[in-house]
Amino acid sequence: MLETRDLTVRFGGHVAVNAVSCAFAPGTLTAIVGPNGAGKTTYFNLISGQIKVSAGRVALNGQDLTPLGAAARAQAGLGRAFQLTNLFPQLSVRENVRLAVQARAGAGLNLWRIWSDRRDLLEKTDRVLEAVALADKRDALAASLPHGDQRKLEVGILMALEPQVFMFDEPTAGMSVDEVPVILNLIRQLKNDKTKTILLVEHKMDVVRELSDRIIVLHNGELVADGEPETVIASPVVQQAYLGISPEEKEAV
Numbered sequence: 324m325l326e327t328r329d330l331t332v333r334f335g336g337h338v339a340v341n342a343v344s345c346a347f348a349p350g351t352l353t354a355i356v357g358p359n360g361a362g363k364t365t366y367f368n369l370i371s372g373q374i375k376v377s378a379g380r381v382a383l384n385g386q387d388l389t390p391l392g393a394a395a396r397a398q399a400g401l402g403r404a405f406q407l408t409n410l411f412p413q414l415s416v417r418e419n420v421r422l423a424v425q426a427r428a429g430a431g432l433n434l435w436r437i438w439s440d441r442r443d444l445l446e447k448t449d450r451v452l453e454a455v456a457l458a459d460k461r462d463a464l465a466a467s468l469p470h471g472d473q474r475k476l477e478v479g480i481l482m483a484l485e486p487q488v489f490m491f492d493e494p495t496a497g498m499s500v501d502e503v504p505v506i507l508n509l510i511r512q513l514k515n516d517k518t519k520t521i522l523l524v525e526h527k528m529d530v531v532r533e534l535s536d537r538i539i540v541l542h543n544g545e546l547v548a549d550g551e552p553e554t555v556i557a558s559p560v561v562q563q564a565y566l567g568i569s570p571e572e573k574e575a576v
């Protein structure tokens with residue numbers, strides 16, 4: 324169970340995330356929605372350890388992660404897709420995944436190690452490449468891939484690391500229409516696993532509606548709604564705060 328308790332961060336006088344308490348169970352996908360500037364990415368940054376909290380705590384399976392930096396939190400089981408910064412651009416697609424598989428297996432990050440004795444790790448690398456639909460591009464340099472393929476590779480790296488918690492911040496941003504379903508399928512596969520905790524920041528409501536078991540809404544840094552997707556989407560607070568229409572206007576439409 325991932326939990327945030329009274330999680331708060333202030334930037335100068337501005338409270339970007341304000342006392343957010345929430346728990347996320349394994350086997351669930353929670354979408355985090357809210358208008359621009361609501362604090363969604365900042366909430367993610369506080370959870371994954373990219374920024375320090377002003378107050379409150381983050382815990383995973385009862386372990387207090389708050390004092391830990393981002394790397395230690397990743398070790399503890401938090402996995403976040405980082406808009407391509409996880410990639411090694413000058414390595415091939417396969418080597419990128421292979422290093423993640425190797426790291427997960429505790430085999431270290433030595434690219435030159437002889438791999439023939441670890442057939443299981445090579446097989447896992449190939450399984451991940453199949454899963455992210457990059458098997459036919461395995462020998463291409465990561466840097467040479469189109470944007471959508473780089474995002475898929477990043478998800479593959481994350482899958483190879485097998486974190487307990489997967490955090491996706493607008494995973495389909497900048498993708499072409501035909502690439503979007505591949506990423507959504509991957510997230511669906513992770514969800515079907517039933518053991519992973521998945522958090523998704525997403526603006527596209529159709530994606531949110533389709534994938535999520537639960538939606539939480541942030542507005543001005545505060546948690547203002549939390550519940551089943553249909554109920555939350557229909558709630559006045561979302562109609563007003565997120566979609567920008569008041570219930571009266573909606574009547575008129």
Ligand SMILES: Nc1ncnc2c1ncn2[C@@H]1O[C@H](COP(=O)(O)OP(=O)(O)OP(=O)(O)O)[C@@H](O)[C@H]1O
Pocket residue numbers: 334339357358359360361362363364365366
């Ligand atoms: N490092 C920072 N220093 C100062 N202010 C910041 C910092 N990071 C975020 N903010 C402010 O905190 C607020 C929340 O920003 P955040 O990026 O978390 O919102 P968001 O909900 O993810 O928005 P979007 O949907 O546009 O990505 C904004 O007002 C933003 O300007």
